[in-house]
Amino acid sequence: MSRPEHGAGPSGAWRDVLATLALVAAWLAATAWLRPLMVPDEGRYAGVAWEMVRSGDWLTPTLNGLPFFHKPPLFYWLSGAALSLFGLVEIAGRAASLCGATLGSMALYLFTRHWCGQAAARRTLWVLLLQPLLFIGGQFANLDMLVAGCITATVLALAHAALRFEQGQPHRRALWLGYALAGLGVLAKGLIGFVIPALTLGLWLLLRWRWRTLWALLSLPGVAIFLLVAAPWYVAMQMRFDDFLHYFFVVQHFQRFSVGGFNNVMPVWFYPAVLALLSLPSLVWCPHLLDRGYWAGAFGPRATQQGAVRLLMLVAVGSVLLFFSIPKSKLVGYVLPAVAPLAWLLADASQRLATTPGRRRAWAGSVASGGLLALAVVGWLTLHQDYSLRGLGQTLRAQHQADEPVYMLEEYFYDVPFYAHLRAPVRVVDDWGTPAVKQRDNWRKEIADAGEFDTAAAQRLLLRPEALLPALCAAPVSWVMAEQYLAPRYPFLAQAEAVRTVHEVTLWRVRAAQLTACAETPNGGSAGK
Known part of the structure; x- marks a missing residue:
């Protein structure tokens, strides 16, 4: 050699x-x-x-x-x-x-x-x-x-x-x-x-x-x-x-x-x-x-x-x-x-x-x-970008204001915070109390495991479905992301503005003042002010 x-x-x-x-x-x-x-x-x-x-x-x-x-x-x-x-x-x-x-x-x-x-x-x-x-x-x-x-x-x-x-x-x-x-x-x-x-x-x-x-x-x-x-x-x-x-x-x-x-x-x-x-x-x-x-x-x-x-x-x-x-x-x-x-x-x-x-x-x-x-x-x-939600993240970036919370329903869309340039974590809505969360090696288990290292932050960021509507009513404008098939589970989305849909995932702008359910809550009268 x-x-x-x-x-x-x-x-x-x-x-x-x-x-x-x-x-x-x-x-x-x-x-x-x-x-x-x-x-x-x-x-x-x-x-x-x-x-x-x-x-x-x-x-x-x-x-x-x-x-x-x-x-x-x-x-x-x-x-x-x-x-x-x-x-x-x-x-x-x-x-x-x-x-x-x-x-x-x-x-x-x-x-x-x-x-x-x-x-x-x-x-x-x-x-x-x-x-x-x-x-x-x-x-x-x-x-x-x-x-x-x-x-x-x-x-x-x-x-x-x-x-x-x-x-x-x-x-x-x-x-x-x-x-x-x-x-x-x-x-x-x-x-x-x-x-x-x-x-x-x-x-x-x-x-x-x-x-x-x-x-x-x-x-x-x-x-x-x-x-x-x-x-x-x-x-x-x-x-x-x-x-x-x-x-x-x-x-x-x-x-x-x-x-x-x-x-x-x-x-x-x-x-x-x-x-x-x-x-x-x-x-x-x-x-x-x-x-x-x-x-x-x-x-x-x-x-x-x-x-x-x-x-x-x-x-x-x-x-x-x-x-x-x-x-x-x-x-x-x-x-x-x-x-x-x-x-x-x-x-x-x-x-x-x-x-x-x-x-x-x-x-x-x-x-x-x-x-x-x-x-x-x-x-x-x-050429085939059905694995990415870049377009949805870019839309959110263009229209989202810094003080407006973002919610993801029953899914964490990993690439959206990157493309939306979000400066704060999103709130992820799911049934976090069920034992099934830890039984499969997926996004739920990842986030649930992470939440155990900071329980205070997890309480703010990991919401159960029943906590979503009160949270939306507490802010004048919020943003919600979910796969389209989930919309019937959350009837109030029918009163929200569907801004864009990419690969069957929809981005909604939710104005609390336009939600009928918010008018019935203690904060409903002030949410839109």
Whole structure:
């Protein structure tokens, strides 16, 4: 395995890195502004980031004004910073995902350039950037791409330190960088930020019988750096909310991983099938992955440098598949940490077949078809926007006054506060007293769980149906949003002004003075004054 050419000197290497970084960022962000936020995920996470901006509280994530501890804050910090700089636009709400995809891509490029050479690094980066999972995940506003980038960068930094240690070269800076990146991973999505890198590096070193290297990667200064990055937020939240650590780690980590009752139950073969399907047709160029000779020098104490890197990528893919195939609940985004090492294998294993100009063109076309597929998905979502209420939120923004309360009936429309630029939480009307609220993993359970961390705010914001009409009568003008089929349950809506309907969701302007029921209440005579 060749080393990179450094003839251009340090300044040339930095120019290459900066040019590559600009190319990666431009490609990943090229279409990130086209389509509206998709609900529930994008509306939820971009909305939480917006709430940090509007409240000025950058420590406690809130969903509709209630403490929201499903995930840690790194995504909200990054996207919130972008929203502060660029305003409430979609690409800013997706900034954290773009950062994660860029981090993982650049980490793979730099690692490959150092250990495999410039040509291999460029080939690998090209394959990675054209993977549909990376391209779409990099512009989808949820936490999966951010933690995937952190995990990829952590694994490669620690592997870089390990290989340098084995060659008798200075390795501590890379080692400490790996620990810092693991801390960011824990701030991105919790324990998997260091569990998956630890699993990957541990298996990789054990398969190569590198016990001394394993011990060399255990660093007290590294642990201190990791804790300095990751721990302060968790400590601060536990000091503010007594039940935080139990809810975050026991409920949202261990119970979600080990028990049923959550959404998206899939069979154990789900993730291998997803990776294989979305790697076609590039995968058909890689028969050497099944060739014993390809893995020569990868195992045991006499493993070669080339075999060590190949084995690292294989173990990185396998660790992700193994870890996330265990729980019953499976989402496509969970497999994103496997995309970068798989792209490395696709680029490396296909190199032997693409030896003639004709085959190289066919291989390039196969790889490019993945990028075309990703662009087609983005284009389709741009043209078919039935997953978004952006139009309704924009209408509310244009006509809503700051002192007019907003009500959502039996549904929380995640993206509306973002597009309406609401400066205060909405009031959500539902039968919050029924045990069924906590039995399904949906928006009701999310908001009800959040309300338990701030019961005073929950009493103001989570209303039962019988409390809605008195609340409407207490304000001269209110706004109500609900799916159209719910209108018969609330007869007073017939006396309200239906402002706009989008995807069977209607926005009403409710004037208390025009409601017959308000005239019969003690405040009815003054509501419209």
